[in-house]
Amino acid sequence: MTAAEAPAWLGRRVPRIEDAALLRGRGQFVGDIVRPGMLHARFVRSPVAHGRLLGLEVEAARRAPGVRGVFTAEDFRPHLTSPELAVAMPAGAIRYVVNPRVLAADEVCYAGEAVALVVADTPHAAEDAAALVRLDIELLPPALDPGSALEPGAPRARLGCADNLLARFTVAYGEVAPAFEVAPHVFRDRFHLHKGGGHSVETRGVLAEHDRVDDMLTVWSSAQMPHRNKGVICAALGRAEDRVRVVAPDVGGGFGPKFVCYPEDVAVPLAALLLGRPVRWIEDRRENFAATTAERDQLWDVEVAADAQGRLLGLRGRLLHDHGADTPYGIALPQNSATNLLGPYVLPAYRLEISVALTNKVAATPTRGAGRPQGTFVMERMLDRIADELGIERAEVRRRNLIPPLAMPYRTPLTTRDGAAMIYDSGDYPACMADALRLAGYEDFRARQKAAREAGRHIGIGLSNYVEGTSRGPFETAAISIGPSGQVVLSTGASAQGQGTATVLAQVCAGVLDMDPARITVRTGDTAAIAQGLGAFASRQGPVAGAAVLQAARLVREKALLAASHLLEAAPEDLELVNGAVRIRGIPADRLSLGQVAQVLQGMPGFPLPPGLSPGLSSSVAWQPEALSYANGTHVAEAMVDPETGRITLLRYLVVHDSGRLLNPSLAEGQILGGVVHGIGHALLEETLFDAQGVPATLGYPAYRLPSAPILPWIEIHHRETPTPLNPLGAKGVGEGGTIPAAAAIVAAVEDALRPARIRITQLPITPRRLRTLLAAA
Amino acid sequence: MSEERFPISVTVNGEPHRLDVPARLSLADLLREGLRLTGTHLGCEHGACGACTVLVDGASARACLMLAVQADGRSITTVEGLERAGRLHPLQQALSERHGLQCGFCTPGVLMTLVELLDASPSPDEAEIRMALAGHHCRCTGYQGMVDAALSLSGGG
Numbered sequence: 001m002t003a004a005e006a007p008a009w010l011g012r013r014v015p016r017i018e019d020a021a022l023l024r025g026r027g028q029f030v031g032d033i034v035r036p037g038m039l040h041a042r043f044v045r046s047p048v049a050h051g052r053l054l055g056l057e058v059e060a061a062r063r064a065p066g067v068r069g070v071f072t073a074e075d076f077r078p079h080l081t082s083p084e085l086a087v088a089m090p091a092g093a094i095r096y097v098v099n100p101r102v103l104a105a106d107e108v109c110y111a112g113e114a115v116a117l118v119v120a121d122t123p124h125a126a127e128d129a130a131a132l133v134r135l136d137i138e139l140l141p142p143a144l145d146p147g148s149a150l151e152p153g154a155p156r157a158r159l160g161c162a163d164n165l166l167a168r169f170t171v172a173y174g175e176v177a178p179a180f181e182v183a184p185h186v187f188r189d190r191f192h193l194h195k196g197g198g199h200s201v202e203t204r205g206v207l208a209e210h211d212r213v214d215d216m217l218t219v220w221s222s223a224q225m226p227h228r229n230k231g232v233i234c235a236a237l238g239r240a241e242d243r244v245r246v247v248a249p250d251v252g253g254g255f256g257p258k259f260v261c262y263p264e265d266v267a268v269p270l271a272a273l274l275l276g277r278p279v280r281w282i283e284d285r286r287e288n289f290a291a292t293t294a295e296r297d298q299l300w301d302v303e304v305a306a307d308a309q310g311r312l313l314g315l316r317g318r319l320l321h322d323h324g325a326d327t328p329y330g331i332a333l334p335q336n337s338a339t340n341l342l343g344p345y346v347l348p349a350y351r352l353e354i355s356v357a358l359t360n361k362v363a364a365t366p367t368r369g370a371g372r373p374q375g376t377f378v379m380e381r382m383l384d385r386i387a388d389e390l391g392i393e394r395a396e397v398r399r400r401n402l403i404p405p406l407a408m409p410y411r412t413p414l415t416t417r418d419g420a421a422m423i424y425d426s427g428d429y430p431a432c433m434a435d436a437l438r439l440a441g442y443e444d445f446r447a448r449q450k451a452a453r454e455a456g457r458h459i460g461i462g463l464s465n466y467v468e469g470t471s472r473g474p475f476e477t478a479a480i481s482i483g484p485s486g487q488v489v490l491s492t493g494a495s496a497q498g499q500g501t502a503t504v505l506a507q508v509c510a511g512v513l514d515m516d517p518a519r520i521t522v523r524t525g526d527t528a529a530i531a532q533g534l535g536a537f538a539s540r541q542g543p544v545a546g547a548a549v550l551q552a553a554r555l556v557r558e559k560a561l562l563a564a565s566h567l568l569e570a571a572p573e574d575l576e577l578v579n580g581a582v583r584i585r586g587i588p589a590d591r592l593s594l595g596q597v598a599q600v601l602q603g604m605p606g607f608p609l610p611p612g613l614s615p616g617l618s619s620s621v622a623w624q625p626e627a628l629s630y631a632n633g634t635h636v637a638e639a640m641v642d643p644e645t646g647r648i649t650l651l652r653y654l655v656v657h658d659s660g661r662l663l664n665p666s667l668a669e670g671q672i673l674g675g676v677v678h679g680i681g682h683a684l685l686e687e688t689l690f691d692a693q694g695v696p697a698t699l700g701y702p703a704y705r706l707p708s709a710p711i712l713p714w715i716e717i718h719h720r721e722t723p724t725p726l727n728p729l730g731a732k733g734v735g736e737g738g739t740i741p742a743a744a745a746i747v748a749a750v751e752d753a754l755r756p757a758r759i760r761i762t763q764l765p766i767t768p769r770r771l772r773t774l775l776a777a778a
Numbered sequence: 779m780s781e782e783r784f785p786i787s788v789t790v791n792g793e794p795h796r797l798d799v800p801a802r803l804s805l806a807d808l809l810r811e812g813l814r815l816t817g818t819h820l821g822c823e824h825g826a827c828g829a830c831t832v833l834v835d836g837a838s839a840r841a842c843l844m845l846a847v848q849a850d851g852r853s854i855t856t857v858e859g860l861e862r863a864g865r866l867h868p869l870q871q872a873l874s875e876r877h878g879l880q881c882g883f884c885t886p887g888v889l890m891t892l893v894e895l896l897d898a899s900p901s902p903d904e905a906e907i908r909m910a911l912a913g914h915h916c917r918c919t920g921y922q923g924m925v926d927a928a929l930s931l932s933g934g935g
Contacts, residue, residue, distance in 0.1 A: 022882025025817015252883025498881025
């Protein structure tokens, strides 16, 4: 990049422009927004996992004090183009597209599925009245265990589907069978990998208001993808795109589940339309457990083939995925698990058969990591198995299998979700691991471990490498507009849930326009601010929206210089943009503010614009990444285990990561820290449980255990920066890499701490009880 | 249904209020809906997440577990009461500088707990700070920036 284009603010720890309001309690989350005449909604939900809904008795609720409306699927039907949400994501392997229903009718397929909506003057009145709705349900046998759900004669999770096999597909390449025939070593393991929910501290919420003056339906929603929600709402309600606005105001954490468009996202706006009053619904925590999508169980049965030096020859097996009752987000989760298994390694032959089971549980959709931690866990644990069986040091086994830097860009034999080749664009995986081992004092650990053991302490070390495909397309948008006020407004289809999106995009813009990022107004997550947009998923917004902002800012800059060249009667190359104003080089007094340039480009009736210029000091760009860019990293964990109690204490956690050029190191570190701690929860604590009838058994905290401050070590983060050639900023995504390798590294450390006992941890989370059971059997 | 209401006198951020409140109204709902102080957030409504933490006569309490009638005669401080003459409380400043907040939803409750901690014990060490934060869920930050912020103020520097 030339000096003029150099994003001067990039790579700096610029303070967050989001903080001023949030620190003062002046954020505007959905639950904080009040509209005149606003009513409150409460959903009636199925208390059972599976049943025929024979009847709904709502009259008592309708008569209850303060109630303004009670709606069932039948009440909604005339007002919907379809009783289902049009949310299907294409995947050839899906045998049954099961879109969620706005409200369930005839059959309920998971405990928590919404069957009716009560709207009242207050949340109390709505909740009281909802309790008066009587459901007449004939219980049906539920399909709960994904394995037995696929056996012949198993109870069907949905009466409309002939069986429970939602999808079956194979991810494969290379000569797998011959590899196993010649391999001197073959090891087999079965893993039961559970991963929990998103657990943003803010639950979901929707507030809808219909303005009769302009027939505008405005929906404030704690959504990660407001433009997608708008599309679903328009389709469901048959409204034109310019009569629906979806706004994601301040959103209290996303982590995946909020990119799903839910039944409530249509039901609440429809109720507002029918009642002619604003309606707000704030999910309570029990609903969040029961009705917000989460990740869940994967059962892996795999074997790995290795040569005498521990080099991978092949890996094959089966993955059984507990999908849940409908398909709001396709089958991206098990696809990610299967393809991310490769990690940063050379795997000559691979065959994984994936079966996706419909079950009577809320749908499984991505949470931070999005299925990748499971694939990474399997690969990393099989590498540890090879190391232990062959007597090779665990890091050395990895060294022998890592893709060398000279092989970059490395074309894997796999394809991504959209059918494109999966190509690792850049990175030095061996150097990254070497950095991590050196910084962690890995070489000295055996001495430390020996000393600790002599003092009666069982400590162990584990490591894990990962890659993460980031910056998913197809595009993200940015529009920059400067008016006579001189105020720079940057609008984007990106949405923010705490990442610091506004700050990092303002940094990009500020570098090009040479101004303080704090002077830029950033509008995220509002469909009225920009026509197209995608939003938050797949660790993408910094690089993808950032690239769009970079291009949009350059266009505005060029236009400002060209316009000013006419006004100042100077050649454009003699002009410079300094501190938000255009001036003639060497003559600082001859300057025009961007506001003055904008004033001229706004036009005067009857007077022409300067030659060759279009109206307005503005630009709009949709930047389309040509492929995923792959971040990578190495995590090293040290753990102490009490063999008596099974208690695991993390002593140290170290991250070396490479997400390309860092746009704002503080923001990147924040993403990594949150990700690692999510991964620690995945490894040690978090487990969504159901009773034998399929009713959620974890409906609150601490029944569901989240990581808390006292159990965490100080997490050390070190950066490497290998710019990706796929992005003009050189940046890769950083949102999920912290989570992906964490469980593998921690479990390896726990196993290591218990040597010489050779336990093999194959189930997550590894709770003290499970660890004691393993130790008792060892 | 006209619920029976009870008169209370409560001081919020230094301002006295005389209110008539229903018995089942939580302190959190009184603050958020009644007084429009929406900085106090609700994350779980069963006392686990800590987002609704406020100070009651200087001691931290879960506003979701306390009834509004129980606030009668008490002095409540919420996040909106931390600023002094337009200046952020040192903890608010430190939290921003040490990247101790991301989405900001849990932040108000965390601030109240840390204010209480530093008022009671001006030089907490890392373990004490982490223990004080044990009652808060944060899914964004891994708590590290919060711990760092409190440490930066521990011992007056």
